[in-house]
Amino acid sequence: xxxxxxxxxxxxxxxxxxxxxxxxxxxxxxxxxxxxxxxxxxxxxxxxxxxxxxxxxxxxxxxxxxxxxxxxxxxxxxxxxxxxxxxxxxxxxxxxxxxxxxxxxxxxxxxxxxxxxxxxxxxxxx
Numbered sequence: 441x442x443x444x445x446x447x448x449x450x451x452x453x454x455x456x457x458x459x460x461x462x463x464x465x466x467x468x469x470x471x472x473x474x475x476x477x478x479x480x481x482x483x484x485x486x487x488x489x490x491x492x493x494x495x496x497x498x499x500x501x502x503x504x505x506x507x508x509x510x511x512x513x514x515x516x517x518x519x520x521x522x523x524x525x526x527x528x529x530x531x532x533x534x535x536x537x538x539x540x541x542x543x544x545x546x547x548x549x550x551x552x553x554x555x556x557x558x559x560x561x562x563x564x565x566x
Contacts, residue, residue: 441465441555442469442538442555443464443465443466443555444462444463444464444465444536444538444555445462445557445558446460446461446462446534446557447461447462448460448560449534449560449561451563451565452562452563452564453565454526454527454528454564454566456526457522457523458523458526459521459523460476460520460521460560460562461518461521462476462518462520462521462536462557463517463518464517464518466517469538470494471493471541471542472493472538473490473492473538473539473540473541474490474537474538474539475488475490475548475553476489476490476510476519476521476535476536476537477534477535478530478532478533478534478535478562479532480533485535485550486532487501487549487550488500488508488534489504490546491510491511492544493541493542497546498546504523507524507525508521508522508523508524509521509522509524510522519536523562526562526564528564528566530562531563532562533559533561534562535556535558536557537550537553538554538555539554
């Protein structure tokens with residue numbers, strides 16, 4: 441069992457930055473691929489970014505490429521999403537997710553992930 445807890449959400453103006461963190465429980469964090477997803481009311485959950493277990497591969501949705509950066513610290517059991525140049529359309533609840541996977545492939549579909557956090561709200565005002 442893996443428990444994920446997100447933090448760092450909040451209200452920011454257009455063009456601003458936020459840094460989301462996800463803290464994971466368990467001693468096998470380093471064996472998990474990690475991903476960030478987001479969801480707004482009435483829409484399906486959307487993949488944002490993902491990172492492989494050894495950080496040798498990352499993958500981003502086109503909508504955030506060049507603005508968001510995902511990273512992880514296996515010693516601290518954390519994964520971080522640095523979000524810059526935020527836009528109103530980035531407003532959503534952001535979820536951290538994990539999948540046991542010791543490959544270079546980054547899962548991009550929600551059903552590929554096993555564990556989810558409770559989410560953190562990000563609101564970008566125009």
